[in-house]
Amino acid sequence: MKLRTVTAVAAIALLAACSTKKTEVAATAPAAAPPPPPPAAKPSGPAPDSLEYFNTVVGNTVQFDFDRYDLDAEDQARLRAQAQWLNQYANRTLTVEGHCDERGTREYNLALGDRRANAVRQYLVSQGVNANRVKLISYGKERPLCVSSDEGCWARNRRGVSAAQ
Amino acid sequence: MMMQLNKIAGAAFVAALVGLFASTADAQVRLDITRGRVEPMPIAITIFPGASPEVQQLGRDISQVITTDLERSGLFRPLDPKAFLQDLTSLDVQPRFADWRTLAAQALVQGAVEPLPGGQARVAFRLWDVFGGQQMEGQAYTTQPENWRRVAHLIADRIYTAITGETGYFDTRVVYIAESGPPLERVKRLAIMDQDGANSRYLTNGANLVLTPRFSPTAQEITYMSYFRNVPRVYLFNIDSGRQEVLGDFPGMTFAPRFMPDGNKVLLSMASNGNSEVYEMDLRTRKTARLTDHPAIDTSPSASPDGSKITFASDRGGSQQIYVMNADGSDPKRISFAKDKGRYATPVWSPRGDLIAFTRYANTDGNFYIGVMNPDGSGERLLAQGFLVESPTWAPNGRVLMYFAQARNGGRTRLYSIDLSGYNQREIITPQDASDPAWSPLIP
Numbered sequence: 001m002k003l004r005t006v007t008a009v010a011a012i013a014l015l016a017a018c019s020t021k022k023t024e025v026a027a028t029a030p031a032a033a034p035p036p037p038p039p040a041a042k043p044s045g046p047a048p049d050s051l052e053y054f055n056t057v058v059g060n061t062v063q064f065d066f067d068r069y070d071l072d073a074e075d076q077a078r079l080r081a082q083a084q085w086l087n088q089y090a091n092r093t094l095t096v097e098g099h100c101d102e103r104g105t106r107e108y109n110l111a112l113g114d115r116r117a118n119a120v121r122q123y124l125v126s127q128g129v130n131a132n133r134v135k136l137i138s139y140g141k142e143r144p145l146c147v148s149s150d151e152g153c154w155a156r157n158r159r160g161v162s163a164a165q
Numbered sequence: 166m167m168m169q170l171n172k173i174a175g176a177a178f179v180a181a182l183v184g185l186f187a188s189t190a191d192a193q194v195r196l197d198i199t200r201g202r203v204e205p206m207p208i209a210i211t212i213f214p215g216a217s218p219e220v221q222q223l224g225r226d227i228s229q230v231i232t233t234d235l236e237r238s239g240l241f242r243p244l245d246p247k248a249f250l251q252d253l254t255s256l257d258v259q260p261r262f263a264d265w266r267t268l269a270a271q272a273l274v275q276g277a278v279e280p281l282p283g284g285q286a287r288v289a290f291r292l293w294d295v296f297g298g299q300q301m302e303g304q305a306y307t308t309q310p311e312n313w314r315r316v317a318h319l320i321a322d323r324i325y326t327a328i329t330g331e332t333g334y335f336d337t338r339v340v341y342i343a344e345s346g347p348p349l350e351r352v353k354r355l356a357i358m359d360q361d362g363a364n365s366r367y368l369t370n371g372a373n374l375v376l377t378p379r380f381s382p383t384a385q386e387i388t389y390m391s392y393f394r395n396v397p398r399v400y401l402f403n404i405d406s407g408r409q410e411v412l413g414d415f416p417g418m419t420f421a422p423r424f425m426p427d428g429n430k431v432l433l434s435m436a437s438n439g440n441s442e443v444y445e446m447d448l449r450t451r452k453t454a455r456l457t458d459h460p461a462i463d464t465s466p467s468a469s470p471d472g473s474k475i476t477f478a479s480d481r482g483g484s485q486q487i488y489v490m491n492a493d494g495s496d497p498k499r500i501s502f503a504k505d506k507g508r509y510a511t512p513v514w515s516p517r518g519d520l521i522a523f524t525r526y527a528n529t530d531g532n533f534y535i536g537v538m539n540p541d542g543s544g545e546r547l548l549a550q551g552f553l554v555e556s557p558t559w560a561p562n563g564r565v566l567m568y569f570a571q572a573r574n575g576g577r578t579r580l581y582s583i584d585l586s587g588y589n590q591r592e593i594i595t596p597q598d599a600s601d602p603a604w605s606p607l608i609p
Contacts, residue, residue, distance in 0.1 A: 067484070067508075069439075102571070105510040105524050105555050106376060106601065107421040108478060108485055110397070111434065111441035111462040114418060118439025137395065138418055138436065142374060147348040147575025149552065 049089050054164045058085050062120060064158040066103065069116045071123055079120060082162055083127030094129075096120045097161040098138040101154035106140060113138030120160040202588050205242035206271050206328065208235060209295075211253050212246055213276035213288070220286065223313055224278040227288060230317035231274065233361065234335040235324065237582075238565075239589030244270055256289055265295045272301070272328060276320075285309060288316050292324050302327040314363060334560040335360060338605040339567065340378040340387050341580065343367060344598035348575030355389060355402065360560075360604065362594045368402060377556075377601050378402075381424045384605040388412065388422040388431050399433050401448075413446050413453055421464045425472055432456075432466035432475065443477050443494070456494035467513045467521075468492065474540070476500075476512040476521050487512045487523055489540060500542030505529040511556055514540070516606070517563035520585075524555050524568075535568045537585065548587045558604045567593065569600040 046052035054060060060082070062075035071079065086092055098117030100109040117136040125131050146153040210232045213224030235241035250264040256277045265273050276290035289305035302323050306316045315336060322333025343356035343365075355375050358365035368387070369375055378389035387402040399412045399419040412419065417437035424431055429448055434441045443457040443466045457463040461481035468475050476489045482499055485508040490497035500521075501509040507527040514521055515537075525534040525547070533554045536547040553571040560567070560582075567582045578600045580593040593599075 102553060103526065104508075105465075105478075105526075107434070107465045108462065108480075108510050110376075110418070110420045111436055111464050114436035114441065115439045115462065122439070136418075137397065142351075142376070144349065144575075149573040149575075 049092075051164050054082070054085055054092075054162075058082055060162045060164065062160045063155060064116055064160070066101070066154070066158065067112065069112065069119045071119055076123060079123045080127055083124050083129050086124065086129045086133065086164075087127075093133045093135070093165050094124070095135045095137055095163045095165070096124075097143070097163060098136070099143060099157055099159045099161065100141045101157040102141050102144065102149070103154060104141065106142075109140035110138050113140045116158075116160050120162065124162075202586050203240055205240055207244055207269050208241045208272040208274065208324075209244045209249060209265055209268060209270040210235070210246075210274040211249065211276065213278050213290070214254050215278040215280075217280065220278045220280055223286060223288075223310060224276070227278065227313055227317040227320070228274075228276065230314055230361075231321045231324070234318060234321035237361070237591055238325065239584055239591075240325070240329065244268055256291060260293055260295075262293075262295055262298045265293075270295050272324070274320075274324060281307065286313075288313070288320070290320050290323075292327055314359065318359070318361075331564060332562040332607065334562050334565065334604075334607070336608050337561060338380075338384065338608065339558075339580075339593070339602050340368075340380060340389075340605070341569075341595070341602040342375060342378065342600045343595070344578055344600060345371075355387070356595075356599070357387075357404070358595065360593075365596050368404075368407075377421065377603075379423050379603045380605045382426055382428040382606055384608055386424075387603075388424060388433075390420050390422065399431070401431075413451065415444075415453070419444075421466065423467050425468050426470050427472060432468060434464040434466070443475070454494075456490070456492075457497070458494070465511050469514045469540070470516055470518045474514075476514055476540070478510045478512060484508050485510055487521065487538075487542075489521075500540070501538065501545075502542065503527070513557055513559060515559050515563040516561055519563070522557035522559060522566055524557065535566060535583070537566075546587065548585070549581065549583050549590060554581075556601050558602050560604050561606045567602045567604055569602060571600070 058081045059078045062078055096117040098113030100112050117138055121134045124134055144157045146156055210228055212228045215221045215224045232243045236243050248268055251261050253275045260273055273293040273295050279287050281287055285307055287307050291300050292302040294301050308316050318336040321335040325333040337360045338357055339360055340357050343354045344351055346352040352371040353375050354371045355368040355378055356365055357368055374392040376390045378387045385404055389400055391400050397418045399422040400409050401412055402409050415435045417435050419433050419435050422431050422433040430445050432445050435444050440460055441462045441464050442455050443463045444453050444455050446453045459481050461479050463477055463479045465478040466475050473492055474489055475492055478485055479488050486499050487501040487509045488497045488499050505527055507525050509523050509525050511524040512521045520537040521540055522537050525536055532550050534547045535549040535554050535557050538545040551570045552573050554568055557566045557568045564585050565582050569578055569580050571578045578598045580599045580602050581590055583590045
């Protein structure tokens with residue numbers, strides 16, 4: 001149930017992104033009786049094939065529970081959107097970064113980060129992305145987003161980041 | 166840079182060790198450091214006299230480092246020289262033992278420094294059993310004056326050994342990661358220093374993330390992990406030449422390196438498709454062999470001093486625990502079992518072979534611990550605790566551990582040492598934040 005809802009939401013988000021763009025084009029049309037003004041060429045959001053679009057609209061990050069590397073429904077929905085984008089823009093490649101919170105030893109976290117990055121890659125591959133397009137790197141606990149020693153910050157740091165190129 | 170490296174590697178130590186005072190009496194002054202907490206022994210360390218102001222300064226400096234070494238060991242209580250009743254103006258002056266007994270000194274260190282032609286200096290000392298009135302130890306060293314710290318550490322080691330019967334550890338170094346910059350933009354450099362924190366210097370420039378350095382058994386090489394070109398791999402660093410090379414041609418991330426005790430092989434982990442296994446690489450043949458074969462995480466390998474066993478961390482049982490296997494990878498057995506479902510990590514075999522040090526993370530109280538257990542898993546003892554303590558490393562005599570502690574909220578990282586007894590916790594003062602310490606063997 002939950003899985004479906006999330007998928008639907010993701011789909012709506014994608015539609016919304018598209019429709020915003022359409023509206024913009026339509027809105028400029030009537031005013032364009034004289035030569036089209038330069039602002040009209042500029043869409044309101046990032047271009048769908050841009051890295052910015054991938055990072056902000058598709059979403060480049062999934063989260064993990066403590067010492068876990070399984071992907072919940074929300075993560076899977078996001079990764080399906082990532083896969084869709086990758087399948088659409090075949091010249092794009094990914095480096096999936098695996099990250100951990102500080103509550104582990106350095107070496108174990110390097111292994112755990114690799115495991116998380118691999119879980120992301122496996123899911124993308126299951127959605128039709130060629131494994132050769134997805135590289136892995138583990139940063140363990142070396143590249144935190146925040147340094148507060150509390151659950152909120154630890155949760156943010158337990159992540160897989162799809163860095164698109 | 167290379168010049169300095171050469172120097173600290175000890176090549177320039179024009180060592181002429183002269184056993185002038187070979188007659189060593191039966192030591193009556195003894196500390197048994199194998200059982201629990203020891204009451205520090207009162208020891209009088211005289212300021213080594215010299216003829217000229219420069220040599221006198223050298224003598225003061227050497228006496229100070231000996232004093233600090235012995236005091237920091239927690240086994241000695243150096244007495245204040247201001248209280249001394251006799252001025253031992255040369256090595257030939259016989260101590261008035263009655264005077265030293267009134268200070269309750271049990272041991273007395275007498276010394277002298279004299280300049281030699283060619284700019285060298287001769288540093289000599291005698292260690293006396295005050296109550297027995299007998300010499301326990303005596304040595305003379307000829308050295309370049311700039312190596313005075315090393316001479317002081319060598320003398321401190323001699324005294325430590327004469328009184329405890331154990332090998333000393335003062336003439337050793339520590340490689341570690343020097344950390345600088347704000348918490349979210351940490352710069353990490355490979356650094357090396359004397360065990361007391363002196364003579365700290367960088368070995369890498371901070372351009373690449375570096376982690377987990379460890380010494381070779383000769384202390385001439387370091388194996389560590391670097392993100393050079395964003396490809397995380399294990400490297401070798403030769404301290405003498407400054408030469409660095411990637412270790413092996415592994416298809417995945419390599420990490421958690423550690424030398425085998427014979428120095429001919431390096432143990433490490435490789436991660437491939439989400440699975441980390443323990444490998445060994447022979448440095449002579451460049452051949453690699455996989456030692457573990459399990460879909461779980463297998464990492465942090467460390468060999469027993471005779472090279473017959475390897476301890477490592479694995480979560481094959483559901484949570485991360487410590488295992489011991491034969492050196493060929495056969496017969497892995499779990500040795501850590503915590504009632505509170507604590508996780509165990511970073512097992513490191515003692516150079517004596519009798520214990521395995523580890524990091525433990527207890528789910529119940531959220532604290533990290535440094536502890537030791539017997540190689541069969543029995544006799545677990547927790548020695549140090551903190552919000553985050555990690556990465557134990559053994560002094561070469563297996564009596565002291567060093568580790569690092571990280572403060573909450575991305576706060577400072579610092580190095581500490583603690584005795585096997587669980588007492589005598591000391592901070593090692595470093596110029597910057599420091600993590601991932603690794604203690605050298607005795608410098609050859």
